[in-house]
Amino acid sequence: MASCGGAGHDGGRSRPTVVYDDLVEVREHAATLQTILQGSPSVSAVDARELVKGMMAKLSSAMSVLGATSGSGVESSLGTGRGPGPGGRRKKPGTALSGPHRRSSSRRRSKSPFINMVTARTLNDGKTWRKYGQKYIHASTSPRSYYRCSHKPDQGCQATRQVQESDSNPSEYIISYYGQHTCKDPSTFRSLLIQGAADAAPPADCSNLISFQSINGAAASTSTSAFAHHVVKEAVDLHPVPYSRFFNYSSWPPVQEGMSSGSLSPAGHGKFMQYAGGQLVNVIGRRTLPLTVGSAPAEYWPVVGAASVDTDAGAGMDSFPSSPSSLGLMSGSLGGSFGNNIYDDDLFDLIPDQGRVPMHMHACNTRPTLHAWGSSNIFL
DNA sequence: GAGATTTGACCGGC
DNA sequence: GCCGGTCAAATCTC
Incomplete structure (x- = not known):
């Protein structure tokens, strides 16, 4: 027992x-x-x-x-938390829920599926969340905060997230997302666009979209690319669906001196953006091979630095295209293949180009571009 | 007054 | 029995 x-x-x-x-x-x-x-x-x-x-x-x-x-295990060693935010209750009178207040219905419902985990510098990810709980979990020095989508009461949106301060970097938060947003909040407009663009039947599982494009857009003709191809193929062979959905190859081994570095952009020195869990993730890597399969916390890949998100009080989401469609992809090479799978949101890779635009993007003044999803991309 | 947050209690899974 | 997730009254902010 x-x-x-x-x-x-x-x-x-x-x-x-x-x-x-x-x-x-x-x-x-x-x-x-x-x-x-x-x-x-x-x-x-x-x-x-x-x-x-x-x-x-x-x-x-x-x-x-x-x-x-399912989910609870993937964040086993999350770090410290942060104190409560401004406002809110200051003290609790000695009220104890007893007798008539005792609840009888089931309080613990089946947990929404784990979607993603990211490291962020702010709690603002462009979504509207309602905090519904905070708890010091076992062996943690700081509380974990529980949020649900603000639109749960009116639209039944089941998205939730858990926020905890990063252990390694107290200025960052580790945010775990559960459940997919089904609300029609403007902040989730990207989802609607994706939905609308899904006229063409998507592959059975669009979460397995992979790009083998090199980070500078050069042809993936190096042995490294071949290797990357092999890496993913192995993953697919061994774990057709859940594997690719769980792991993010964006952080896969930094390709450094070995590859055709001559064409690497000075500006593209190793940061690129990835969309994860409804957020733009600034993946701090080096010359990382932008090989993406599904979504997963970058920290699962110890080779590369931690991923981080900086939406900075919402400004990031306001000023940065938050969906493939807003990047002009829906009518582009992506066509209608970017389906309505709930995991699709996590499937596009953003990398810096050499250009510079006044776009709000923390620690990355480069213009984000998407990989040319063409023949080098594979639907598994 | 409405909406958001706090926080102790409750409850289910392990 | 412990632990983590959720509930909901109390409280706070605007």
């Missing part, structure tokens, strides 16, 4: 132990791969392939374990 937590998995190891061990191993492999990608001649592509294979297997194992707990 009480010990049913994970005894059935992997020789009696507890579930957290299994996951942790697997992830540690993946991290080690990733580090090795980083070395390979940085041009170590002593390791062949075959070795890299084997490493990737091992990583995929471990990740699959970890995910299968986490899958049972």
Whole structure:
């Protein structure tokens, strides 16, 4: 009964132990791969392939374990929180809910599916949220705040998010999103656009949109691109759907000196934007191969720096195109293939171009562009 | 007064 | 029994 937590998995190891061990191993492999990608001649592509294979297997194992707990497990070690915001109740009288106030209906409903987790510098992501709870969770020095969409009462929007201060960087928040916005708030206009543009039947699972385009837009003809292709193919082979939906290859091994760096834009020195969880995520990487599969917190990829979001009190969402359509993609190469899958929102990759525009984009003065979703893109 | 936040209690899953 | 997610009254801000 009480010990049913994970005894059935992997020789009696507890579930957290299994996951942790697997992830540690993946991290080690990733580090090795980083070395390979940085041009170590002593390791062949075959070795890299084997490493990737091992990583995929471990990740699959970890995910299968986490899958049972759906969402709650992916944020196991979130950091510290932040004190309550301005306003609100100052003190609580000694009222205790008793007798007539006691609630009888079920309080714990099935949790909305985990959508995404991002690191942000502000809590404003362009959506309107209503805080409904705050709690100090176990082993955490600061509270976790619970928000639901403000439009839940009137439109039944089931989107929720959990906010906690980043452990590594107190100025940042780790935000986990659950459930998809179904409200028609202007802030979710992008979703409506996507919906409207979905005339053409999308692939069965658009969340598996992948781009192998190199970050500077150059042809993906290097061995690195080939490798990237292989990485994703491995992922697909091993984990057709959930894998790609869970992991974000945007942060995949930084491709550095090894690739055709000559054409790399000085301005494109490693930051690019990604749309994640309804937010524009400023992925702080280096010459990262913008290989994107689904959505997932960048921190799952230890090779690259943390992702962060800066919408700065909403200004970011106001001044920055918040959807593929607003970037002119709906009628472009994307066509109608950007479907109405609820995960599609997370599927486009934004990278800086060399141009500079007065667009509000934290730590990135470059003009965001989308990858040329063309023949190099694959629907899985 | 309306809407948002705070916070202790409640409740279900593990 | 513990822990985390949610409820809802009390309270605050505008």
